[in-house]
Amino acid sequence: MVRKINISILLILFILSSFSSFAAETEITYSKTLQQIYNSKNVYTDTQTRLNELNKNYSNITYLFTAGKSVQNRDLTVLKVGKGPKKIFINASHHPREYMGTILTLNQAQYILEAYSNNKIIDGCNIKQLLDNEVSFYFMPLVNPDGVQICVNGSPAYYFNANKVDLNHNCAADWTKRITSTYSTGTSPFSEPETKAVKYLCETVEFDLTIAYHAAGDIIYWYYGQQGAAKTRDLAYANILKDTTGYSLVSTSNYKSSTSGFKDWCVQTLKIPSFTIEIGGKRGITKPIEWSLYNSIWEKNKLVPLRMSKQLLKQTQFNGDKKTALIYKNSLVHLSKDILKQDKKNYISVRDAKILTSNSITETQQYKLKMYSLTINNTYYIDIDYFKNIFNLKYTYDEFTNTIYLE
Numbered sequence: 001m002v003r004k005i006n007i008s009i010l011l012i013l014f015i016l017s018s019f020s021s022f023a024a025e026t027e028i029t030y031s032k033t034l035q036q037i038y039n040s041k042n043v044y045t046d047t048q049t050r051l052n053e054l055n056k057n058y059s060n061i062t063y064l065f066t067a068g069k070s071v072q073n074r075d076l077t078v079l080k081v082g083k084g085p086k087k088i089f090i091n092a093s094h095h096p097r098e099y100m101g102t103i104l105t106l107n108q109a110q111y112i113l114e115a116y117s118n119n120k121i122i123d124g125c126n127i128k129q130l131l132d133n134e135v136s137f138y139f140m141p142l143v144n145p146d147g148v149q150i151c152v153n154g155s156p157a158y159y160f161n162a163n164k165v166d167l168n169h170n171c172a173a174d175w176t177k178r179i180t181s182t183y184s185t186g187t188s189p190f191s192e193p194e195t196k197a198v199k200y201l202c203e204t205v206e207f208d209l210t211i212a213y214h215a216a217g218d219i220i221y222w223y224y225g226q227q228g229a230a231k232t233r234d235l236a237y238a239n240i241l242k243d244t245t246g247y248s249l250v251s252t253s254n255y256k257s258s259t260s261g262f263k264d265w266c267v268q269t270l271k272i273p274s275f276t277i278e279i280g281g282k283r284g285i286t287k288p289i290e291w292s293l294y295n296s297i298w299e300k301n302k303l304v305p306l307r308m309s310k311q312l313l314k315q316t317q318f319n320g321d322k323k324t325a326l327i328y329k330n331s332l333v334h335l336s337k338d339i340l341k342q343d344k345k346n347y348i349s350v351r352d353a354k355i356l357t358s359n360s361i362t363e364t365q366q367y368k369l370k371m372y373s374l375t376i377n378n379t380y381y382i383d384i385d386y387f388k389n390i391f392n393l394k395y396t397y398d399e400f401t402n403t404i405y406l407e
């Protein structure tokens with residue numbers, strides 16, 4: 001009898017434990033909380049750590065890479081979340097003292113990744129379907145890591161990069177040179193390594209939409225001279241942002257009173273919907289926003305990436321053909337020729353193969369490359385698997401987005 005009870009208890013315990021393991025969500029602990037990162041003297045390192053932790057915990061759907069280096073040689077890190085062909089770029093901290101946006105974008109990435117791994121539906125949106133097939137988010141929480149480090153180490157009002165240039169007045173959108181003690185556009189458009197890296201990233205990945213987080217004001221900038229269909233398209237996004245955040249839209253009149261911003265360049269040159277969102281209250285700021293406001297900022301902005309995705313997927317007219325992006329650890333390059341598919345094999349042009357390995361190509365590799373290449377439509381191609389073997393590379397090829405990921 002005693003034995004029978006014991007077995008029943010064990011059985012009940014087993015059922016209970018298997019039940020709870022079904023219901024339990026994956027709990028991931030991070031080395032620092034978001035609040036600790038915000039209050040840190042080393043926001044850069046702590047942000048890097050958090051991005052690495054996210055990438056490690058959700059490696060089946062993320063990809064971490066560096067878009068370039070800052071003036072003081074810090075990495076300009078990007079976390080790609082999702083595998084879909086539509087691409088949304090969300091960045092923060094062009095202006096150091098506004099680095100609450102860094103925390104917000106880290107949180108947005110985490111929120112989406114947790115929902116993905118727990119197979120959740122949020123705001124009517126199946127996150128697994130979204131990230132597997134429809135959208136990729138590119139989060140760049142620190143556009144200006146040097147400036148943020150200067151800000152948190154004794155200069156709370158700091159507004160520039162390490163060259164004392166305002167990165168949000170350094171883009172090629174009606175840029176004019178103006179340098180005073182409190183204002184600096186830089187010596188030429190995209191003169192700074194940070195803006196150069198962001199420009200290259202945008203041109204290479206070909207985003208469908210961008211968002212830049214700033215502070216403060218509780219306002220949304222969306223206009224820079226769009227006309228006709230582009231204006232209608234972008235106003236629709238802006239209104240969704242307004243409804244989601246409760247922030248107001250900045251008037252379209254006198255839009256050229258401020259020029260050479262990142263959003264201005266995206267709208268004018270890339271011709272994509274692009275938004276500057278000013279979080280943190282109806283006011284300007286001269287030092288970082290107090291942490292106590294974070295929860296309300298989070299509540300207003302947590303659905304922003306998903307709401308933008310939904311609208312993007314409704315948009316029937318896209319921004320032309322996407323080029324093939326070839327992404328690898330420390331940089332990002334376009335292929336000059338698309339990947340060619342023949343007899344269930346994928347071929348890369350020899351020219352592109354050489355570009356990728358230009359720094360390390362030996363004579364033997366050169367010889368093998370020649371030996372295994374074949375001519376298709378007057379271009380030399382090599383089977384990606386041969387290419388991988390010759391250069392001893394690991395890669396994954398995503399046919400859906402026509403992108404190679406090298407390790």
Ligand SMILES: [Zn+2]
Pocket residue numbers: 094095098168214215
């Ligand atoms: Zn700003």
